[in-house]
Structures are given as structure tokens and as C-alpha cells.
Amino acid sequence: MDSPTPTSQTLRPGLLLSAMFLAVTLPACGASAEAPQDAAAEQPGATPEGDGDAEGSAAGEDSSDAEDSAAGEDSSDAEDSAAGEDSADAEDSSDAEGSTAGEEPEPEAEPAELPGGGDTLFPDRRFLAAYGAPGIPALGVLGEGTPQEAAERVKFYAEQYQEHSEEPVQPAFEIITSIAITEPGVDGNYTNALDPELIEPWVDLAAEEDIYVVLDLQPGHASFLDQAQQYEEFLAQPHVGLALDPEWRLSEGQ
Numbered sequence: 508m509d510s511p512t513p514t515s516q517t518l519r520p521g522l523l524l525s526a527m528f529l530a531v532t533l534p535a536c537g538a539s540a541e542a543p544q545d546a547a548a549e550q551p552g553a554t555p556e557g558d559g560d561a562e563g564s565a566a567g568e569d570s571s572d573a574e575d576s577a578a579g580e581d582s583s584d585a586e587d588s589a590a591g592e593d594s595a596d597a598e599d600s601s602d603a604e605g606s607t608a609g610e611e612p613e614p615e616a617e618p619a620e621l622p623g624g625g626d627t628l629f630p631d632r633r634f635l636a637a638y639g640a641p642g643i644p645a646l647g648v649l650g651e652g653t654p655q656e657a658a659e660r661v662k663f664y665a666e667q668y669q670e671h672s673e674e675p676v677q678p679a680f681e682i683i684t685s686i687a688i689t690e691p692g693v694d695g696n697y698t699n700a701l702d703p704e705l706i707e708p709w710v711d712l713a714a715e716e717d718i719y720v721v722l723d724l725q726p727g728h729a730s731f732l733d734q735a736q737q738y739e740e741f742l743a744q745p746h747v748g749l750a751l752d753p754e755w756r757l758s759e760g761q
Contacts, residue, residue, distance in 0.1 A: 619745030620745065621719070621745060621746065622677060622713075622717045622718060622719045622746050623675055623677045623717065623719075628748070630674075631674060631675070632674050632675045632676070632677050633668075633672050633674045633675070633676050633677065634676075634677050634678075634679045634719065635661065635664055635665045635668050635676050635677070635678055635679065636661070636678075636679035636680060636681040636719075636721065637649050637657050637660060637661040637664075637678075637679075637680055637681070638681045638683075638723075639651070639681075639682070639683065640682065640683040640684075640686060640701065641654075641682065641701070641705055641706065641709060642705070643683075643686075646683055646686070647683075648660065649680060649681075649682060649709075654708050654709045654712040654713075655712065657680065657709075658678075658712055658713070658716045658718055661678040661679065661680065661718065662678045662716070662718070664678075665677070665678040677719055678716075678717075678718050678719070679718060679719040679720065679721060680709060680713055680718060680719075680720045680721070681720075681721040681723055681750065682706060682709060682720065682721070682722055682723060683701075683723045683725065684700065684701050684706060684722045684723060684724060684734075684738060685698050685699065685700040685701065685723075685724045685725050685726060685727075685729075685734050686698065686699045686701075686725055687725040687726070687727045687752075687755040687757070688727070692727075694729070695728070696726070696727045696728040696729040697727035697728050697757060698725060698726055698727030698728070698729050698734070698755075700729075700734055700737055703737065703738055703740070703741070706722075706738070706741065707741075710741050710744070710747060713746060714744065714746050718746070719746055719747075719748070720741070720746060720747045720748070721747075721748050721749070721750045722735075722738055722741065722742065722747065722748070722749055722750065723750040723752060724749070724750070724751055724752060725752045725755035726752075726755065726756050727755065727756075727757050728757055728759070731751055731756070735749060
């Protein structure tokens with residue numbers, strides 16, 4: 508005889524109550540376990556721990572990148588500036604060296620051309636000179652007339668003499684610019700030096716007429732150098748030379 512299938516009425520009352528309690532409490536436990544996580548997600552100011560770490564990491568990386576970038580730019584600027592200064596200094600130095608190295612020494616001045624051509628007096632020419640002191644006829648033909656008359660006269664004689672000379676004959680004035688005298692004179696040197704203004708017209712005309720000029724010194728008790736320096740402005744010109752008369756260089760007591 509088959510036994511009847513148990514029904515709810517035949518189960519023990521305790522087991523039934525236990526099953527009902529589990530059915531009620533299990534959903535409730537699941538809801539309460541999920542609630543804190545959902546609540547934390549729904550709160551406006553709350554940040555999940557994982558998200559906070561990510562944001563902190565991102566902020567740290569951004570800050571580090573910014574600092575590194577700024578440091579890199581400052582370093583790059585400093586290097587560029589230093590490189591630019593070094594380059595500028597190098598260029599300036601190169602320019603200075605190039606300027607110094609590229610400059611060619613100035614050529615030496617060519618010697619001034621003398622009357623009749625060339626830059627040396629001898630041996631390729633012969634001089635024919637009118638001699639004397641301006642305004643003093645007793646000392647020579649230069650004292651007998653004007654500078655222009657003396658120029659015409661000396662050029663005439665140079666032409667006459669040329670047919671007897673193999674070298675070119677150069678006309679000249681030999682002007683006695685200091686004259687030895689028997690009295691001490693103003694300076695006590697037994698010589699009389701002519702005023703340069705008296706000689707200047709003769710020197711100027713000689714340059715125009717291609718005539719050479721010799722300034723003749725008779726120093727007495729003075730020195731040749733002291734007297735020559737009085738006529739330095741004339742001696743600096745290429746057509747003017749200097750003659751020294753040693754026989755008129757007197758010793759003390761002469």
C-alpha cells in the first residue's frame with residue numbers, strides 16, 4: 508500500500524517557520540549590503556577611493572609635467588641665451604680678427620717729384636744757380652731785381668748752358684738766408700738771419716717756375732740746426748734744399 512505524499516500540513520511546524528524566516532531575511536540582507544556602496548556613489552561630494560587615487564595621480568603627473576616643462580624651458584632658454592652670447596662673442600671676435608687680418612698695410616708714400624722730374628738730385632742732372640740775398644746787390648745777382656726777373660734770368664742761362672752738358676741742366680736759386688757779419692749783431696752770434704717773410708715770395712715763385720731752391724746758411728757763432736729750424740716751413744717743400752757754409756761757422760773769439 509503506497510504511503511501518502513507529505514503535504515504542508517504534515518511538515519513540522521519548526522521547519523516551516525525556518526524556511527519562511529530565510530525567505531524574508533535573505534533579500535533584506537542583500538539590499539542592506541548593496542546600499543552603502545550605492546549611497547556612496549550617489550553622494551555629491553563623495554569620491555570613490557579608486558577614483559581619488561587616479562585623480563591624485565593625474566594631478567601629480569600634470570604638476571610634475573608642468574614643473575619639468577617649465578624647468579626644461581628655463582634650461583633651454585638659458586642654454587640658448589648662453590649659446591647666443593657665445594655665438595655673438597665668437598662672431599665679434601671673428602669680425603675683429605677678420606678686420607685686423609683683412610686690413611692691408613697702407614702703402615708708403617711715393618717720394619715727391621723734384622723740379623725737372625725724378626726724386627734724386629744727383630748724379631743725373633746739373634744745377635745752374637743764381638746766387639745772392641734778396642735786396643742786397645753786393646752779394647749776388649739775386650739781390651739785383653725781383654723774383655720774377657731772377658727766374659727769367661736763371662732759366663735763360665740754363666738754356667745756354669744745356670748745349671754744353673750731357674746731363675739735364677736744372678735752373679735754381681741759391682739764397683743766402685743767414686749772413687755772417689763782423690759785429691755781434693742782435694743775438695751776439697755774428698750772423699744776420701733773414702726774415703722768412705722776405706724769402707717766401709722767392710720760394711713760392713720758384714715752385715711755379717719749376718726752379719729748385721737752396722737755402723744757404725752762414726751761421727757765425729750760431730748752430731746750423733738752430734738756424735735751419737727758422738726756415739723749416741720752406742725746407743718741408745720738395746723743391747727746397749739746404750746748403751751749409753762751414754767756412755762761416757766761427758769758433759769762439761773769431
